[in-house]
Amino acid sequence: MNDPAVxxxxxxxxxxxxxxELSRLGVDVRIVDRAxxxxxxSRALGIQARTVELLRPRGVGDELLRLGNRANATALYATGGKLTEIELHRMASDFNYVLLLDQSETERVLTEQLGRQGVKVERGVEVTAxxxxxxxxxxxxxAGDGQSEIVRPRYVIAADGAHSVIRKATGVSFEGRQLSHSYVLGDLSLTGDVPEDQLSIFLGRRGFLAVFPMGAGRFRFMATDPDGLTGDAGDPTLAGIQQLYDRTAALPARLAGLRWSSRFRINSxxxxxLRAGRVFLGGDAAHVHSPAGGQGMNAGIQDMVNLSWKLALVLAGRARPELLDTYESDRLPVIRDLVTMTERATAAFNSTSPLAHAALTRLAPLVLARIRLQRKAADRLGQLSAGYRGAPLSADGGRIGKLRAGDRIPDAAVVTVDGEHRRLHDLLDLSGPTLLVFGDDEPLRTGLSTAVTVRRLASAPALTADPAAWLLARPDGYLAAAGTAADADRLRRWVKRWLTPDTP
Structure with missing residues (x-):
């Protein structure tokens, strides 16, 4: 076969x-998988709001929304009943819930879209060196039949899991530790008082238990088992999981129909x-952590949306090679923060200390009684608050209203100069930066690359009332730069720094 670009x-x-993403952007790719x-x-279940925002305009979000079960809250329980809940409707997104769907289904939807774009996964093929x-x-x-080949792509993306052969071959260290608790996991049916439209977390004095609704009476069960109620070898049985549930949960329920179960420990x-020469690391090859909050799969998807447009522009000769360095400078701080956050949440939920348990059960209702903190918690869970402020790609990018360069641009209602009422995210060019201009765009066109798409707007009340404002939006929906007509030099500096001059 011909050597692919990636x-x-x-x-x-x-x-x-x-x-x-890459094939949609015209890049020649091969994708192989050892299995x-x-x-x-089912494995990873939660699809967060930010991920839905990114996947919907890329052709797969609507199908995921059709298939998934929506959880509108994360409720915390203790022995006496419900303590409080994170009200997910407070997220600053149209997708203000957690979408719960088997990972196998998410992969099927992505694979089918990939097939429509002319790319087939080569299975039973592994990287050896x-x-x-x-x-x-x-x-x-x-390959599985023992045949070997050497391919010479220009770049490699390592998405080959926590034990990544490619990461090890590059010599990049995998920093962190294994957490102490052992977990029980299972997919089963449940009848009882557990709602099917919320994530239910039960905080017990002997650890915690979480139940995630997958629709039609089916649930994912996850719990710590510090004193071995389910044994210490072999897959947990339905009877053992029922014992764990009865000891910890505040809502009566009968478990049945165990489809599969396992035990695991968390590596954090x-x-x-994230970059080693021509190799880029993403997903579990780059970060593994506690499943608290259902963040991991989403982070991997967002890694690749961040990387792909940059790689496609560089391969097409429309952006400077230095743009590829911003994959790491954008994503690594987000990943570090994610690993720290999930470790802290896991430590708090898993603690068997009476003092820690008492503090958590008393403080959580007080903290989440504040609307501002409810919004903050919901946006963090939905990965809406993650951004790239201060990163090189956002440096000297300015601000508009409350938005600063590096922030996610909200999907605000806008009116085009033609009088059309649109959603801002639907106006973005997914292959390169989009310049959103209010008023006259002529002063901004000098030195502007053809890699930048220009959209003229009449108004966007949620973003700005300044008739001379402009925003430079990245293909992944983050603000690259902003200003007014007086700040045209800022726009030109960004374009000159990251994009290549147009060929005469």
Whole structure:
């Protein structure tokens, strides 16, 4: 086969998103996966608001919304009943809930979209070694029948999981630790008083238990088992899981129909770097952490949306190679924060200390009684508050209203100069930056690259009332730069710094 521009190793949600994005942007890709067939188990369940915002204009969000079960709150319980809840309707997004769907279904939807774009996952093919060169990477592949080949893509994306062969081959360290608690996991049916439109977390004196509704009476069960109620070997049984539930949960329920169960320990780690020469790390190859909050799969998908437009522009010769360095400078601080946050949440929920338990059960209702903190908690859970302020791609980017360069641009209602009422996210060019201009755009066009799409707006009340304002939006919906007509030099500096001059 011809050498692709990009080889992607791993066909989980991270690798599939990379292949989908890059192929949509006209990049020649190959995607390989060691497993001979897609996984049939549910694994990661939660699709967060920010991920839905990114996937909807890319052709798969509507199908995920059709298939998934929506949870409108995260409720905390203790022995005496409900303590409080995080009201997800307070998220600053149209998708103000957690969408719950089997990872196997998410992967199927992504794979089908990838197929419509002319790319097929090569299964039963693994990376065994690689060597980097000045203009390519020699990647050794071995198929299930023992046949080997060497391909020489210009770049490689490692989405091959926590035990990534590629990450190890690059020598990038995987920093962190294994957390102490052992967990019980299972998919089962439940009849009782547990709502199917919320995430239910039960805080017990002997650890915690969480129940996630997957629709039609089916639930994901996760719990700590510090004193071995379910044993210490083999997969947990339905009877053992029922014992854990009865001891910890404040809502009566009968469990049945156990589809699968397992035990696991949490590794909380992240790669020291996300780029090693021509190799980029994403998803579990770059970060693994507690499942608290359902953040991991979403972070991997967002890794690839961040990387793909940059890689496509550089490969097309429309952006400077330095743009690729901003994948790490954008995403690594977000990943570090995510690993820290999930560790802290896990420590608080899992503690068997009477003092810690008492503090958590007393303080949580007081904290979440404040609307401002409710909004903050909901936006953080939905990954809406993660951004790139202060990163090189946002430096000297200015601000507009409350938005600063690096922030996610909200999907505000806007009116175009033609009088059309649109949603802002639907106006973004997904292949390159979009300049959103209020008023006369002529003063801003000098020195503007053809890689930048210009959209003229009559108004966007939620963003600004300034008739001379402009926003430069990235393809992933974050603010690159902003200002007024008097700040045209700021726009020109950004374009000159990151994009290549147009060919005469």
């Amino acid at each position: 080889l992607i190793a791993g066909a989980g949600p991270t690798g599939l998103t990379a292949a989908m 001979g067939a897609p996984s049939a188990t 690689l060597q980097q060169h000045d203009d390519s990477v020699a990647v050794h592949l071995r 780690r992240h790669a020291a770097h």
